[in-house]
Amino acid sequence: MDISALGEFELIARLTAGLATRAAGDVGIGDDCALLDLGSGDLLLATCDCQVEGVHFTLQTSSPEHIGRKALAINLSDIAAMGGTPRYALVSLLLPPHLSVDVLDGIYAGLRAEAQRFDTTIVGGNIAGTGAAQQLVIDITLLGTVARGHAILRSGARVGDLICVTGSLGDSAAGLQTFLRPATDAVLPHDLQALRGRHTAPLPRVHEGQLLASFKAGQITAMLDISDGLSGDLTHLCERSGCGARVDLATIPLSTPLSHVAQALQHDPLDWALHGGEDYELLFTLQLPSLDEVRTALQEQCGTPLTVIGEIQPLSAGLTLAHSNGHTEPLHAHSWDHLKPKK
Numbered sequence: 001m002d003i004s005a006l007g008e009f010e011l012i013a014r015l016t017a018g019l020a021t022r023a024a025g026d027v028g029i030g031d032d033c034a035l036l037d038l039g040s041g042d043l044l045l046a047t048c049d050c051q052v053e054g055v056h057f058t059l060q061t062s063s064p065e066h067i068g069r070k071a072l073a074i075n076l077s078d079i080a081a082m083g084g085t086p087r088y089a090l091v092s093l094l095l096p097p098h099l100s101v102d103v104l105d106g107i108y109a110g111l112r113a114e115a116q117r118f119d120t121t122i123v124g125g126n127i128a129g130t131g132a133a134q135q136l137v138i139d140i141t142l143l144g145t146v147a148r149g150h151a152i153l154r155s156g157a158r159v160g161d162l163i164c165v166t167g168s169l170g171d172s173a174a175g176l177q178t179f180l181r182p183a184t185d186a187v188l189p190h191d192l193q194a195l196r197g198r199h200t201a202p203l204p205r206v207h208e209g210q211l212l213a214s215f216k217a218g219q220i221t222a223m224l225d226i227s228d229g230l231s232g233d234l235t236h237l238c239e240r241s242g243c244g245a246r247v248d249l250a251t252i253p254l255s256t257p258l259s260h261v262a263q264a265l266q267h268d269p270l271d272w273a274l275h276g277g278e279d280y281e282l283l284f285t286l287q288l289p290s291l292d293e294v295r296t297a298l299q300e301q302c303g304t305p306l307t308v309i310g311e312i313q314p315l316s317a318g319l320t321l322a323h324s325n326g327h328t329e330p331l332h333a334h335s336w337d338h339l340k341p342k343k
């Protein structure tokens with residue numbers, strides 16, 4: 001049997017079954033970051049994520065600066081998903097021998113700019129050659145902190161909680177498609193630029209995550225960032241929380257450029273929003289009485305809209321998609337799986 005028969009998430013479960021945690025309060029595998037209690041006031045957050053040429057980016061479609069920025073941004077997004085503050089980064093580079101120094105300088109300029117923007121210090125890393133393989137890989141480990149008792153885990157959602165997202169969904173996947181499909185002539189330059197920008201240089205919701213973690217315990221009940229796609233990431237949240245969920249299709253926030261490009265490319269925008277991935281928006285659950293307070297704070301302090309897209313259901317209800325005419329259907333996780341590429 002090869003690993004593609006298992007898929008990414010079954011493989012993680014198999015490799016990590018039975019691994020011990022050190023302290024009683026630690027959360028090891030299964031959330032966006034490990035949450036580690038070193039005994040001081042704040043808890044330590046640790047995460048790693050990589051960008052692989054040909055899998056996450058190409059040098060033809062992303063500038064070196066954007067590749068560097070995104071490599072850090074996707075890690076910042078995992079710290080944001082816990083409500084944490086990013087602190088230190090270690091950058092491991094796997095370099096094909098003929099890579100141009102200018103390209104690498106550009107990647108590092110993007111990395112440094114993103115680090116500065118989010119007050120993160122690059123404190124180390126590693127360089128190795130890729131040998132015969134020609135793909136550039138940037139693998140970053142990011143450490144952060146979160147005040148004791150304030151981390152927001154994937155596991156706290158309860159029946160009746162509202163399911164919310166920041167910003168809008170599907171833009172990154174649509175931006176990627178405009179690179180892949182020849183029929184892009186029909187798309188307005190302004191829309192093209194907006195969607196491609198969200199794909200090549202996503203903005204991690206660090207300030208929004210910190211704001212959400214500053215509410216009283218129990219107001220925001222669970223959170224993760226949308227990297228693989230709403231359907232898969234909501235499935236992860238529900239698995240960790242032991243619940244089901246109903247997503248109201250008509251409420252999923254779609255940007256205007258996304259609607260325009262979907263029309264031009266004759267693609268259902270909701271497919272990108274549900275399954276596309278790389279949105280790096282926050283998906284979180286909250287208790288109904290907190291909705292107005294949280295929505296107002298996100299808008300006033302971060303300029304970021306909150307949209308309620310559904311409600312947490314009992315485990316037995318599974319995950320469902322509700323259409324505006326009342327029809328419901330099961331919501332299957334069709335989002336990104338590295339071991340089962342489909343797109």
Ligand SMILES: Nc1ncnc2c1ncn2[C@@H]1O[C@H](COP(=O)(O)OP(=O)(O)OP(=O)(O)O)[C@@H](O)[C@H]1O
Nearest residue numbers: 012015016028029030031032033034049078227228
């Ligand atoms: N090889 C591995 N060994 C141990 N733990 C792993 C391994 N790969 C992933 N994990 C853990 O499994 C969980 C899910 O990993 P995954 O990479 O899907 O995180 P994510 O936050 O959902 O996605 P992303 O990294 O795209 O933001 C995380 O807690 C991660 O630390």
Ligand SMILES: Cc1ncc(C[n+]2csc(CCOP(=O)(O)O)c2C)c(N)n1
Nearest residue numbers: 054055056057058227228276277278336
């Ligand atoms: C050239 C190219 N082809 C396809 C994609 C789409 N893609 C790659 S990885 C991923 C999920 C998130 O990754 P991870 O789980 O590693 O964080 C998605 C949606 C892309 N970005 N570039």
Ligand SMILES: [Mg+2]
Nearest residue numbers: 032078225227
């Ligand atoms: Mg994540």
